[in-house]
Amino acid sequence: xxxLKISLKANEKIYVNGAVIKTDRKVTLEFLNNVQFLLENxxxxxxxxxxxxxxxxxxxxxxxxxxxxxxxxRQLFGQLLPKLLNSFTSERIRAGLKHVEELVTNGQVxxxxxxxxxxxxxxxxxxTQNNQLARSEPVTAIAGE
Numbered sequence: 231x232x233x234l235k236i237s238l239k240a241n242e243k244i245y246v247n248g249a250v251i252k253t254d255r256k257v258t259l260e261f262l263n264n265v266q267f268l269l270e271n272x273x274x275x276x277x278x279x280x281x282x283x284x285x286x287x288x289x290x291x292x293x294x295x296x297x298x299x300x301x302x303x304r305q306l307f308g309q310l311l312p313k314l315l316n317s318f319t320s321e322r323i324r325a326g327l328k329h330v331e332e333l334v335t336n337g338q339v340x341x342x343x344x345x346x347x348x349x350x351x352x353x354x355x356x357x358t359q360n361n362q363l364a365r366s367e368p369v370t371a372i373a374g375e
Contacts, residue, residue, distance in 0.1 A: 234261040236269075243270040248297040266340050268294055272347070282317065283353045286310055287346045290330070294339045307334060322352050 237258045238244060244251050244259070245268040251259075261267075268291065279288040289310060292303035315327055326349045333342035 234265070235259070236261070236267070243273075244268070245270075245273065245295045248295065250295075266294055268340065268343070272343065281353055281357060282310075282314055283323075283346055283349055286314060286327075286330070287343060290334060290339060290342050290346065293334070294343070304334070318356075320352055320356060323349055323356075326352075 235258055236244065238253045238256070240253060240255050242253055247266055273295070274284060274288050274291055276288060279285045286307070289303050289306050293300045293307075296303075311327060311331055315324060318324055318327070326345055330342045330345050333339070333345060
C-alpha cells in the first residue's frame with residue numbers, strides 16, 4: 231500500500247472527498263488509502279472561471295468539492311465538453327479534452343483537473359493571439375464619410 235503525505239500550513243484548507251478541512255497550525259496529513267483531494271491553491275473561484283477551459287475546470291471541481299452536486303456537474307460537463315471540442319482547433323487542447331473525458335468517466339476527477347490545468351498555457355496563448363489579431367485588423371470606413 232502506498233501512502234500519501236501532504237504538509238499544510240496554518241490556516242490552509244484541503245478538500246477531501248467533499249469535506250473541507252482547515253488547519254490551525256502546520257500539519258502533515260498521511261492518507262493510507264486512495265482519496266480524492268484538492269489543495270486550496272488549486273481551487274478556482276467562480277469569478278475566475280473566465281475562459282472556456284477554466285469554466286470546464288470549475289465544473290469538474292464541483293464534482294470533487296461538493297459530491298452532493300456531482301450529478302448536476304457531470305451533466306453540465308457532458309454539455310460543455312462537446313462544445314469545447316468543436317470550438318478548439320488546437321490538437322493539443324483537443325487531445326487533452328478527450329483525455330479529460332476519459333478521466334472523468336473513470337472517476338479520476340483529480341487527474342482530470344490536473345490535465346485541464348496543464349492546458350491553461352495553450353489556451354492562454356490562443357487567447358493572446360486572438361486578442362492581437364482583433365486589435366490589428368483595420369477598421370473599414372463607412373461609405374460616404
